[in-house]
Amino acid sequence: MMRTRGPHRAPDTPSRASRRISRRGPRLLTALLAAALTAGGIGAATAPATAAQPRAAQRSDIQATDWSVAMTKSTMARFAPSSIGGWSYPVGLYLFGQYQVYQRTHDPKLLSYIKSYVDRFVDGSGKIGQSFNNLDSMQAGRLLVILHHETGQDRYRIAAKKIRDRLNTYPRTADGGFWHADNSSRAHQLWADGVYMVNPFLVEYGKEFGDSAYANDEAAKQLAVYGSHLQVSNGLLKHAYDESRTASWADKSTGLAPEHWCRAIGWYSMAIVGVLDAIPAGHPRRAELLTYLRNLAGGLERYQDPKTGRWFQVVDKGAKSDNWTETSCSSMFTYALDRAVQQGYIDPHYEAVAQRGYQGVLAKISLGTDGRTNLTDISIGTNVGDYAYYIARTRATNDFHGLGAFLIMNEQLEEDR
Secondary structure: OOOOOOOOOOOOOOOHHHHHHHOOOOOOOHHHHHHHHOOOOOOOOOOOOOOOOOHHHHHHOOOOOOHHHHHHHHHHHHOOOOOOOOOOHHHHHHHHHHHHHHHHHOOHHHHHHHHHHHOOOEOOOOOEOOOOOEHHHHOOHHHHHHHHHHHOOHHHHHHHHHHHHHOOOOOEOOOOOEOOEOOOOOOOEEEOOHHHHHHHHHHHHHHHHOOHHHHHHHHHHHHHHHHHHHEOOOOOEOOEEEOOOOOOOOOOOOOEOOOOEHHHHHHHHHHHHHHHHHOOOOOOOHHHHHHHHHHHHHHHHHHOOOOOOOEEOEOOOOOOOOOOEEHHHHHHHHHHHHHHHHOOOOOOOHHHHHHHHHHHHHOOEEEOOOOOEEEOOEEOOOOOOOHHHHHOOOEEOOOHHHHHHHHHHHHHHHOOO
16 A cells, blocks of 8 residues: 655755654653663563464555564564674664664663663773774764763763764775775775765764764765765666775776675665755755765666566666565665655655555565564675676575664654554
């Protein structure tokens, strides 16, 4: 069933995460968090809201199921905060998505779980044992900003500032783009993934700690630099660019990777919408960023699979028989298009594209015999490669790349219910 949209929001409103943070009012008391942590519910085998059903019955009830609630309950049942994984961007992505669900449902267990995870890495004085020598390691820093806002504990500010300060000396390309990592194998390289690993954190950090003058300018610059190198005439982005032209995958003339890998483009799509939400209406890079976004939206519409509404692992080669539709990027594109229409960044007709994408992603989630959610056809973590490399990547179930992207998408479209 197609959803109808509520009143149009004017452009230049704050990002959804920022709006949710700002409307929370007083911070959640630390005592409430502690009480929830000791209540015995975290990591317990809590059943999702909907009991296990045959697949056909699941499809008929799909619009009635609160998949975000079911997914977070299922994931917290599968993993305790101590066993969900180390400090990493896939876990950070998932937990940011869980925070979106918390902001809607106000279930304190969701926030307590996030706090318990982060507290494994941040001690009472704010020390965090991360070097932040690659962009991937910075993504979970969003959780530090969230927890500072929710609890007021200064240790989270101190830990987050370590990321902010690292950017002062972080290596860049000649035109100012952050390298994907500060090591020899990633030197001089821009990966589309990287814009999401650092820039949403950066604008949220700036808003929370009064550093928006730097944060907004830096984030907008990064999106522009990356877009200038990676976006090509079809509107899509190549996975990566090597300024030195020495990487095995880099075209010797352009420095570009050979393929349009879907999740790399998905990271960029979510990041550019989030940065546009954050920067002021009169920001000097705004028009440039809108051009990148509008060109990308055209490319996504062009290459959406007409049969499923999803997008292919290698986006522009859906006609190849071994290509397959990938769930995490399809969630990311759906989120970005829906949010961009909502904010007036792109033409309203793209809402139909987003709705087709949403239905396509919903077709990939179901309840297992254990009553827990399963989200299928998620590409595992991926380096830069050729077509055969991307197509051969494992198609995982319940990989955190997909779970996090699903929650972010589903909570965005929840506003339409």
